[in-house]
Amino acid sequence: MQLQLDEFAKCLDIPSNTVERWIRQGRIPVRKKGNTCEFSQPMIEKWAEANHLKFMLPEAQTDSEAAAPAELMDDLPSVMRRGGVFYDIEGDTIEAVLWSAVEKVPFFDTPEQKAQLYENLKAREEMMSTGIGKGVAIPHPRTPMTGSGNPSFITTCFLKSPINYGAIDKKPVFVLFLLVSATAKLHLHLLAQLSYCLRDEAFLEFLSRKPDPAALFENITKRAEAIESSG
Amino acid sequence: MTRFSDLKIWRYPSQWILFRLDDRLLLIIIGALVGTCSGLAAVAMYQGLIAMFAWMHHYQGYWWSFLLPGIGAALAAIFLEKILKEGAGHGVPEVVYSVSRYGGLMRLRSGFSRLISGCLTIGTGGSAGPEAPVVMSGAAIGSNIAQYFSLNDRQRVAIVGCGSAGALAAIFNAPIAGLVFTIEVIVGEWSAVNIVPIAIASVAGAEVCRLLQGNQIAFTSLAFQVDLVDTLACVGLAVFTAAASILLTRTLRYSNTVSHRLAHKISLPFWVRPLLGGCAVGLIGLCLPEVLGEGYHFIQDMVKGVFSQGLLIVFVLMLAKIAATSLTLGWGGSGGIFAPCLVIGSFTGLVYHRFIDLLGPGVGWVDEGCFALLGMAGLISGILQAPLTGIFLIVEVTGGYGVILPLIVVSAVSATLTHAFEPASFYLKELVEKGHYLRPRTDERVLADLTVRELVEKDCIVVYKNMKLGEFVKIVKKSHRNFFPVEDEHTGNFVGMIHLDDIREYLFDPLLYETVFLEQIMNTHVETVDLDDDLTDVLERMDSRNLFSLPVVANKRFIGMISKATLLDKYRSELMVQSYY
Numbered sequence: 175m176q177l178q179l180d181e182f183a184k185c186l187d188i189p190s191n192t193v194e195r196w197i198r199q200g201r202i203p204v205r206k207k208g209n210t211c212e213f214s215q216p217m218i219e220k221w222a223e224a225n226h227l228k229f230m231l232p233e234a235q236t237d238s239e240a241a242a243p244a245e246l247m248d249d250l251p252s253v254m255r256r257g258g259v260f261y262d263i264e265g266d267t268i269e270a271v272l273w274s275a276v277e278k279v280p281f282f283d284t285p286e287q288k289a290q291l292y293e294n295l296k297a298r299e300e301m302m303s304t305g306i307g308k309g310v311a312i313p314h315p316r317t318p319m320t321g322s323g324n325p326s327f328i329t330t331c332f333l334k335s336p337i338n339y340g341a342i343d344k345k346p347v348f349v350l351f352l353l354v355s356a357t358a359k360l361h362l363h364l365l366a367q368l369s370y371c372l373r374d375e376a377f378l379e380f381l382s383r384k385p386d387p388a389a390l391f392e393n394i395t396k397r398a399e400a401i402e403s404s405g
Numbered sequence: 406m407t408r409f410s411d412l413k414i415w416r417y418p419s420q421w422i423l424f425r426l427d428d429r430l431l432l433i434i435i436g437a438l439v440g441t442c443s444g445l446a447a448v449a450m451y452q453g454l455i456a457m458f459a460w461m462h463h464y465q466g467y468w469w470s471f472l473l474p475g476i477g478a479a480l481a482a483i484f485l486e487k488i489l490k491e492g493a494g495h496g497v498p499e500v501v502y503s504v505s506r507y508g509g510l511m512r513l514r515s516g517f518s519r520l521i522s523g524c525l526t527i528g529t530g531g532s533a534g535p536e537a538p539v540v541m542s543g544a545a546i547g548s549n550i551a552q553y554f555s556l557n558d559r560q561r562v563a564i565v566g567c568g569s570a571g572a573l574a575a576i577f578n579a580p581i582a583g584l585v586f587t588i589e590v591i592v593g594e595w596s597a598v599n600i601v602p603i604a605i606a607s608v609a610g611a612e613v614c615r616l617l618q619g620n621q622i623a624f625t626s627l628a629f630q631v632d633l634v635d636t637l638a639c640v641g642l643a644v645f646t647a648a649a650s651i652l653l654t655r656t657l658r659y660s661n662t663v664s665h666r667l668a669h670k671i672s673l674p675f676w677v678r679p680l681l682g683g684c685a686v687g688l689i690g691l692c693l694p695e696v697l698g699e700g701y702h703f704i705q706d707m708v709k710g711v712f713s714q715g716l717l718i719v720f721v722l723m724l725a726k727i728a729a730t731s732l733t734l735g736w737g738g739s740g741g742i743f744a745p746c747l748v749i750g751s752f753t754g755l756v757y758h759r760f761i762d763l764l765g766p767g768v769g770w771v772d773e774g775c776f777a778l779l780g781m782a783g784l785i786s787g788i789l790q791a792p793l794t795g796i797f798l799i800v801e802v803t804g805g806y807g808v809i810l811p812l813i814v815v816s817a818v819s820a821t822l823t824h825a826f827e828p829a830s831f832y833l834k835e836l837v838e839k840g841h842y843l844r845p846r847t848d849e850r851v852l853a854d855l856t857v858r859e860l861v862e863k864d865c866i867v868v869y870k871n872m873k874l875g876e877f878v879k880i881v882k883k884s885h886r887n888f889f890p891v892e893d894e895h896t897g898n899f900v901g902m903i904h905l906d907d908i909r910e911y912l913f914d915p916l917l918y919e920t921v922f923l924e925q926i927m928n929t930h931v932e933t934v935d936l937d938d939d940l941t942d943v944l945e946r947m948d949s950r951n952l953f954s955l956p957v958v959a960n961k962r963f964i965g966m967i968s969k970a971t972l973l974d975k976y977r978s979e980l981m982v983q984s985y986y
Contacts, residue, residue, distance in 0.1 A: 192859045192975070199508060199854070200557030201982045205420060225981045 175215055182211040185229055186222065248326055248360055250367045251395040256280075257327035257352065259387040262334040268299055272313060275331045275352050281324040291354070294319065305341025308378050312368065314353040318361055326355040328364065332384045349381055371397045417555050432563050432602040439550050439564055440571030440606030443543025444613030447575035450520045450539050451618070457528025458698070471687030474697070477529025478679035478738035481522035485739065486675055489518045495734065495741055496541030497832050500569060500591055503548070505836070505843040506853075508558025509565035515545035522739035526679075530697040532686055532729035533740020536576055540741070543572025543610075544591070559986060563599050566592045570603045571610030577623060578614050579801035580607040582794060589791040590832065593844040598986055623701065623802040624708045629775040631808055634768060639779060639811040642757045643818035646783025649753045650823045653727050653746075653788060654831045660735030675737070682736025686729045695722050696729040700748040704781070707751040708803060710774035716759035723752035742831060746784045754780025778803050779815045786816040787823035790830035795820070840941065851979050852940040860975055861936075861957045861965035868903065868923055869894040874911065875918030881905070890956055890963040891927045899963040901927035902956055933958040934967055943967065 182204070183190035196202040197211070203221055204213040215231075222229040260278045265271035276282070276292045294315035298304065305311040329352040336346035351368060355361035371377050371394065380393060418424055424431040464470055485491050491512075496519050503511050523538030547568025551561040566587045574583030584600070584607045592599055660682075668678045690697040706712040714722070730745040754776035762770060778799060786795030795816040800806055829837040836842040843850040866884045868877055870891050880889070889903040901924075908926050911917050932950060934943050936959045947955060947969060954968035 188978075189859050191856070195854065195856075195859075196982060198558060200559030201985065221985065224985060225978060227978060 176210050176212050179206070179209050179211055181232060182213075185231055186227055187230075188227070248356075248364075250328075250364060250371075250398045251391060253326050253355075253364060254328045254330065254394055255391055256325060257329035259330040259332075259390060261332045261384060263331045263350070264334055266335075266337060268303075268337070268339055269296065271331075271333060271337060271350065272296060272299070275313070275329065275350055278331065279327075279329050279352065279354075281327060281354075291315065291319065295352075299340075303340035303342075305339035305347050306369065306372065307341050307343040307345065308372070309336065309341075309345050309348045309382070310351070310372055310378070311339050311341065311347045311349075312351045312353055312365065314355075314361070314365075318356070318358050319354055324354065324356070326357075326360055326364065328353050328368070330390065367398060367401055370401055416553065419554070419556060419560070428560060429598065429601065432560060432567075432598070433605050435550060435554060435556075435564055436567035436602030436606040437609045439543075439547040439567040440574070440609030441613055442546045442550070443539070443568045443571035443606075444575035444610035446516070446520060446542045446546060447539040447572045447610065448614055448617050450523065450535050450542070451576060453520065453524045454528055454535055454699070457524055461529060471691050472684055474526075474530040474687045474690070474733070474738075475680040475683030475685075477525045477527075478531050478683035478733065478736070479676040481525040481739040482676045482679045482737050484525065485518060485522050489514050491515065491518050495832070496537035497590065497741070498836055500541055500544040500565065501833060502836055502841050503544075504562050504565060504591060504593075505841055509544075509548050509551070509561040511545040511548035511565070513545065513549045516542050516549060518542075519739060523741070526683075526733065526738045526740045527699055527744075529683070530687060530690055531683055531733040531738045531740060532696055532698070532700070532726065532745055533733050533738060533742070534699050534744025534747075535741060536573060536743035537741025538739070539572040539576050540569045540591075543568035543570075547571075547606075562592060563602050566599060566603045567606030571606040571613075574607040574610035575614035577798065577802050578611055578618075578621065579798055580604075580611040582798035582801050583607040583610060585797045586789075586791065586794040589794050590789060590830075594846075596986070622804040624705050624778075626708045626774055626778060626803045626805045627710070627772060629771050629805065629808055631771050631775065631811055632769075635771045635775070636811045636814060638761055638770070639814045640818055641761070642754065642776060642779055643783055643815045644822065645757045646750060646753050646780055646815065646819045647787050647822035647826075649723065649727070649749055650784055650787025650819065651826050653730065653749060653784075654823075654827050654834075656727055656731040657735050657831065658834070660731040664736045679737035682732040682738060685732045685736075689725055689729050689732075693722060693725050695748075696726045699744040700726070701744065704747055704751050704777070707755055707777040708774045710772050710777075712755065712773075712777075716756065716763065719752055719755045719759065723749055723756055726752060742788060743785070746788050747781045750781035750784030751777035752780070753784060754778065775805075775808055775811075778805060778808060779811055782812050783815040783819035786820040788831050790820050790824055790827075792816040792820040846980065846984055849941070851976055851983065852944070854983070855940055855972075855975055855979055857934055857936050857938055857940065857943065857957060857967060860940075860967050860971055862968065862971055863965040865890055865963075865966055867892050867963060870900055870922070870924040870927065872923045873919055874921040874923070874926070875915075877903075877923055878912055878918065881912065886966075888954065888956070888966055890966075891923055892963060896961075898961040899933070899956070899958045900924075901929040902931045903927050931956060935959055936964060940972075944969075944972070 179194060180190045183193040186193065197204050197206045203217045204211050219229050258280055263271060263274045265274050272295050273292055276288050282288050282291050295313050298314060298316040301316065304313045331350040331352060333348050336348040339347035341347060353364060355364055418431055419428060461473065464473060491514065503509055519538035519541045523535055527533050527535060544565045547564040548561060551564040556564065569591050570583040570587040573586055574580040584604050587603050588595055588600060664678050664682065695703050703712065726745060726749050734740065755773055758770065758773040758776040782795040782799040785798060786792040796812050799812060800809060833842050843853050865886055865888060866880055868880060868889050868891055870893055887905040890899060891901045891903060892898065893900050903923065903926065907928065932946060932955055934955045934957045936957060954966050957964040957967050
């Protein structure tokens with residue numbers, strides 16, 4: 175079969191000037207006519223395997239690339255949409271509120287899984303409160319819950335009545351963002367984006383009005399775009 | 406255009422279906438062709454020399470005949486320099502150089518240049534041999550045939566080897582020596598892909614020689630009766646031959662430097678140097694005619710045991726031959742080292758035999774011809790540092806398989822001892838010093854093949870010298886590298902480098918964000934690499950300064966970074982790819 179030199183080099187993931195030299199030196203079973211490489215696919219695959227290289231035709235490559243975006247989007251708005259928004263969460267203590275919130279979470283379907291998530295959240299709160307002040311708390315598991323098969327999500331829970339959450343500024347908490355992320359890296363990323371939004375007084379004021387999901391997501395999307403563009 | 410190239414399909418045999426899957430058969434066929442051609446070249450050189458000797462015979466015996474070697478060597482130099490515009494040289498180092506550096510690319514004119522210049526030098530009495538010239542011719546013929554058939558570098562190197570093997574096989578009527586010499590000295594790689602075509606070429610070359618000149622053995626020897634005591638005595642002979650090898654190597658180099666320095670100091674025309682050297686050889690030849698020419702006639706006498714001179718005279722002859730060879734080759738004459746080695750070797754063997762005969766007259770030593778023969782092997786092995794070539798060449802040119810045991814001892818010991826004093830053989834000394842001696846699958850080879858161009862990584866984010874630290878911090882967030890090249894935003898020139906480690910403490914100080922410009926914190930004394938730099942140098946610079954990566958800058962423009970980590974990655978795959986065939 176035939177390929178252009180640079181396409182062929184891409185298949186091997188080797189710089190094209192290296193491939194060109196290998197052909198000239200006769201180190202690779204390929205013939206070059208002008209800028210076209212002529213080779214037999216089984217031979218080149220055998221050669222690549224013997225040399226610990228990978229030979230992938232461009233079609234196969236685009237397939238695997240196309241498969242990647244089909245996976246779950248993990249930007250802040252999508253993750254919040256996935257988690258859902260719930261109002262009038264009951265409870266007077268941190269434990270009670272957390273349990274009510276865990277029950278609303280759209281993932282962790284079996285009671286055992288729910289219990290495990292709850293224990294994990296509670297363990298984190300026992301270390302230090304996740305109340306970051308100004309009436310907001312971001313409860314999250316002490317260790318990232320990888321391997322549970324669940325995607326990353328943030329469940330937004332507006333409390334029925336503000337409770338004392340042991341926050342740094344001692345203010346009662348009225349909203350929880352229950353954050354569960356699939357990887358540690360994503361956890362840091364989501365936390366950074368969320369806290370960037372929460373630094374803005376206007377957003378806090380917007381939250382205190384307990385907006386409906388559509389308005390909340392619209393606001394978040396706008397802010398996430400602003401973060402992206404500012405870098 | 407396609408029609409045109411279709412017509413020439415016979416020039417691209419590597420594309421024929423027969424040879425597509427495996428080129429071994431193709432190499433064997435072309436190797437046989439090349440072996441035949443280089444065999445013809447060797448026979449031509451041999452016949453040319455015979456004709457020259459016959460012609461020159463009339464002029465011997467006059468008082469001015471000492472000028473003849475000088476005139477011959479000068480003519481050879483003029484022929485090479487002015488008519489063919491090729492540098493002088495022995496031939497073999499040029500072939501090794503071309504194989505090392507250019508995948509065996511050689512010029513067509515090299516196919517006959519050394520034949521003619523060699524005939525001029527040796528035919529007039531210069532102390533040199535016809536082997537290196539024919540090896541170079543054969544190699545050049547092979548290279549040009551390979552180029553004609555558009556073979557790639559790997560195949561061409563094998564075909565160049567075929568040429569040299571065919572030539573050497575033909576000039577000595579010694580096919581195994583041709584094969585072994587080529588593998589040991591020229592190609593430097595014992596792999597089946599090379600050995601098979603080279604062996605076939607050796608056969609073809611030897612066959613041409615036998616068809617045209619008859620199957621004659623160069624120096625017929627008697628059947629020697631070698632005892633254990635003789636084999637043990639050979640160790641002593643090996644010491645002698647090693648000493649002679651070292652002496653010859655050093656005098657050759659010494660006379661070469663002296664002649665160059667002299668020619669440089671009084672700015673002589675280039676042809677005066679060989680003229681003077683040749684005349685000096687001629688003067689020695691007036692007293693000791695044994696040193697002139699290739700000297701095969703005397704070898705024959707010595708091997709037969711009919712060379713009657715005493716110990717002292719033979720010793721003087723040995724030294725005189727070393728001097729004559731140095732004066733011929735070191736002063737710019739054209740020719741090979743093989744034949745002088747054989748002559749000096751047999752003199753050495755004879756000296757040693759007379760010497761031990763003096764020490765232990767009662768011991769029934771083997772005939773002196775045997776020691777002459779062993780001396781030749783010792784000197785060839787010592788000078789070329791190619792023990793196998795010494796062994797097989799002597800076995801074949803003397804037809805004396807009976808002496809194989811002491812032959813192996815002498816060759817091995819002599820090569821080892823010489824190596825201890827002269828780590829690089831006479832042929833390769835200069836190449837090794839200039840870093841042009843690249844054997845397959847060695848560190849030098851891999852580093853010589855990889856280029857900076859192939860290793861440069863271009864995923865660096867470029868920053869500008871008038872950028873504020875605050876803007877820079879945002880860029881740092883996006884980058885996954887620790888190095889940031891700084892450019893002048895107007896000229897685009899590379900002005901310096903920022904390494905995160907150097908400025909880490911300032912990165913978290915927002916007070917500085919608006920007040921510090923990158924120009925003030927960048928490192929301007931940066932070691933840079935050019936695209937055409939040699940990787941060996943680049944690595945040495947990295948090592949000496951303890952750096953792991955360097956910026957590549959060409960024409961003041963930043964191109965990318967080169968790092969040791971990538972180098973290791975590519976180095977490994979290069980090494981693997983090179984070892985595949």
